[in-house]
Amino acid sequence: MKIKLNSNIAKRTISNIIVVSVGIILFFIIKNLGGIFNKVGEIIKLLMPFIYGFSIAYLLAIPLKFLEDKVLKFMDKKNQYKAKRFISITITYISAAILISIIFSILVPELSRSIYTLLENIPEYINALEEYINNIVIALNLNGDMVEDIVKDFNSISKYITSIAGTAVLDLFQFSANITQYILNIFIATIISIYLLAGKEKFFAQIKKFLYAMLPEKPVKYVIELTRSSHKTFIGFLGGKLLDSLIIGIICFVGMKIFKMPYPLLVSFIIGITNVVPVFGPFIGAVPSVIIIFIASPIKALWFILFILVLQQFDGNILGPKILGNSTGLTAFWVMFAILLGNGLFGVVGMILGVPTFAVIYSIIVSVINNALKEKGLPVEAKEYAAPENKIKF
Template identity: 30%
Template sequence: MDIRKNWGRLLSLLMIIVLVYWAVNNMLVLQNFLNAIISAFQPFIFGASFAFILNLPVKRIESWVMKWQKEYKKWFRPLAIVVSFMFVILILFFLVFLVIPDLERTVTSFIEVVPNQIARIIHWFDRFVDNNPKIIQFIQNLEIDLNSIQQDLIDYAQAFATNTLGNIVSFITGAVSSVVTMFIAIVFAFFLLTNKEKIIRQFKKIIYSVWSLKWANYFINVGQKANEIFSNFVGGAIIEAFILGMLVYLGMLLFNFPFKLSISVITGALALIPIYGAIIGGIIGFTLISVVHFKQAVWFIIFIVIIQQIEGNIIYPRVVGNKVGLPGIWVMVSVTVGGSFFGLIGMLVSVPLVSVVYSLISATVNYRLEAAGLNINTDSKNL
């Protein structure tokens, strides 16, 4: 029996090695295949993601209704789903009719102001050089054409701003052209939310019918752990982003910073990205404000640093806490690696995904140490 088991493990290892070797040498084919699969199932992937996010308020609304009713009624679920969808519609209304026009005005102002600001900086630099002959001589030795640099900077700034505006317009156009896909996704999300218990029960039956009891229990536990971590992370991150955006908007309103709505929404949205989101939001806000008033931009950096300290030390521990269960160094690693491979989506999903893997590895290691009779709570003296 042991010989058969060892041969089975060896064959499994060889198959894994062959599959990994083939995947490494056919990465382009594999990527095209995955892209085709994702494109075909895109409405259902969106719908499943949408249902997962909406499931958070649906459960909360159902629990609130249960406080007023002694027993569960069939109309609780449709009511919770409708209220959740209405909340999403209000957010979309806010984005379409308030944020996007304000963001367009912000980018338009940026395009109009940047050339003048660059010209002022170049003029100030020219005056500085005129008052310092040694610098003139040094620059002449370098054979630098200031007029060419000025024109290059203006062209670069205008191209950057124009491309940004073009990306926004392309995004809006793409969103409008994807109405059918979104409609299918919404219908699929509504179906998943309405029948989630039945669907979960069917998946469990399939798992227990295919794998042994030991492995089936393991897969079920992994799924429950992943659902717990992703739910805690997504729910806490959304609440935290909303609170941070409101704080930034109120602070900018109080201190009369320009581009209040655009910067506060961008900062709140980027707060969904751990660590780097706050830095990117501060850089974007500083860049937009600096072309209008540089001193205000400096004060904005001080303001956003204070807000981030409040968010990191007061809001985040209370809203998110340690629900993800991932040490800070691994958060940084997961966000960096996830962003380098999969861009923005990778940065958003990497933390809860790595947290699931981390918790599973930690539980497995602790289980094996306990089975060996070792105390897992005692630090090693060799470290």
């Protein structure tokens, strides 16, 4: 006897089985989340040379394309393609190596000297600061209990600063111990990046071939278009942010030199590097910078606070918008959300890459929503869904 199943019942049964299966899988994933993260961490650690290699190739693809399209355009004949690519890669990597060498030869000795001088002079600075506080106490004629409290607080701060200095030295030694592994990873990554750049068209063609074989044509075209727009977003944001941070670092150095503030190169380096982090970067860089200057000269630390506030206002309202424009298409709320989420998941790197990454995800979601609304014959503008009495401008 054959039993005929209603098509709706069959569909519902299959849906229930899928939901239950997904639920069981999610349960085991959540239950073993710690172990999964550890395994993922181990895999990522093994793949780090490839991740570095892809990153290097991604960055150097821009000057490589410029060389091939503009400088070596005369080598467009088919039989000259390999020679053209070889020359372009050679010039790109030699130029990058020279640029990095120049930067390191200028920055590293000065930074090392500044850090060494700072650590060497900390006891002297603390004694001078203690004498300065004692003079203030005498001038204000403070009572004994209050003086005792101030001394206790000052001693605590002194111990804390000394411990920070000690920790910094230990971290430096730890970094030196791991430097061999870093150099090895970068060396392997450089070789990988050369292979990627040498055959980048072939790699892209193979990926497209795989996608067209596995997926329908329409989704593949969407993925390709999405990849192009994502590339523009990343390059536009990261390139603009790096240029913005470089300019801010230079302005900070010049300003500190003019006002004769201590450790101008060290502080400007910190300000420039941390400025790469959107929104929170200026505050992250300002705190250690103020502490460093305060140890040497409390009065100049106050002037530095005023100077850095003016500098950040200039960056936030004039320089940043001029360079970056609206490269991400995100509102201030979503920028903040992306930074906090990126920091929670991947730390400082997540804070830097969180905004362009989230911008890509956001554009995908908006595109999907807009397409769904168009298919239903509904408007895509958010203001069309606001209450009539709503006076807020969109």
